[in-house]
Amino acid sequence: MRFRLTLLLGGLIVLVAGQFTVAQSGGLQLPKAVEAGSAFTIQTSGSGQAVLYIVGPAQVLRRDVQLGETTSFAAGELHNAGHYVVVLVGGSSTETGAFDVTAVHQPTALSFIAKPSRLPVDLHDGISGVAYVFDTFQNLVLQPTQVSFQLSGVAGAPQMRTVMTHNGVAWTKMDSASKEGAAQFTAQDGSVADKRVIQQVPGDPCRLKMNIRRSGQRLELETEPVRDCNGNAVPDGTIVTFTEMYDGGEATVDVPLKRGIAKTEMPAHSGATISVATGVVLGNEIRWGKE
């Protein structure tokens, strides 16, 4: 009785298991790995007709095959990298196996992200570049490969870095140049290159100086050309604020830079104190008509 029960249980397990699992490949001969897009063959054993499935999330193939023969897959037929399950369904038996499809080692495309697209000059590690390397079938090339980054601007020697990819990605950081202007940021892997333009703009004003001269009952105020600490002209439109304080009163005028200079007129109050500022930079202060 016990033996019969064990046998029954075993039989049931086989019955249930038979529905959901199948023996690993017997006569099914699979490649261990195939490069994406390459031609390959699968050898089966036995005789008769069968259906061969190659199944993965990235791709699926189904082929009627003759058991005992070699089934060939043409170049380009299986082109998405991934792990594939192979199922061979014959008349009464099912065989399974698996193999991998790897990306083509030769990169043909870069996904290059450069940030930011605009930044102040002379910023250490201010520019970042990330390059993902892909093959011709848009598979991420996971084999290490060398990516060269180059940042060349309007002046000075270009900055260069060479980085090995790790899991298909390489990254770097670069300094912005001391001179304003457009810089070319390039990532290159072999013959594949991708380019981005980084606009380097002047930094904050470094020093601010104004001059005053009388014009009748009014004062003409004018700054010297406003520059950043590297001598780049601060962009027109940057607001400069003139403040006049007199006899307990106060007058303020905001003026945008025009051709690098801000100028305005204010009433000439004797004993007035006039100051100038832009952003976080305070300029000189002048006392007018001191008695």
Add this chain to the structure above:
Amino acid sequence: MRKKAGQSGAIWKLFLVVCAVFATLFVWGSNQAAVHVEPTNSVGPRTLEKQTETAVVRDYLKAWHSMSGALDQNRADLLNADFVGTAKEKLTDTIREQAKLGIHTHYRDGAHDIQLVFYSPEGLSIQLVDTVEYDVQLLDHEKLQATQHVRARYVAVLTPTEVQWKVRVFQAEPE
């Protein structure tokens, strides 16, 4: 006496079949995969906050669920919520091909061992490596052809969208 033994055997058979069915239903019905996230020491140029890590892992696992549903029902629209770019295009192509061939596949992920490996400096992409164990069922015109247990190493790149991370690259590689 012989008739009684026969009845007893039939009851046992029935009992075992019921147990087997329940066990199968339990195994296939359970949607919760065991998830282990490797401690993240360094992910490159950008610090990975705990909240970001949690969100990325959550959205990646959700993507597995979407993929499973999409490949099982041959419905590419189920991918929209969790996939973009190349990953979505490739999965969509697979679904189209499955539908054409009259097959569908059911992926049930059982265990994930996830390691976040790269967080880009500008925060626009994050990469993880997942050693995942799953079962894949192949059905041809609703007939179950095979079930295969798979252990594979997946590399995924996720990018942020308005409200969540979406999978942009999804690719298995040899272990």
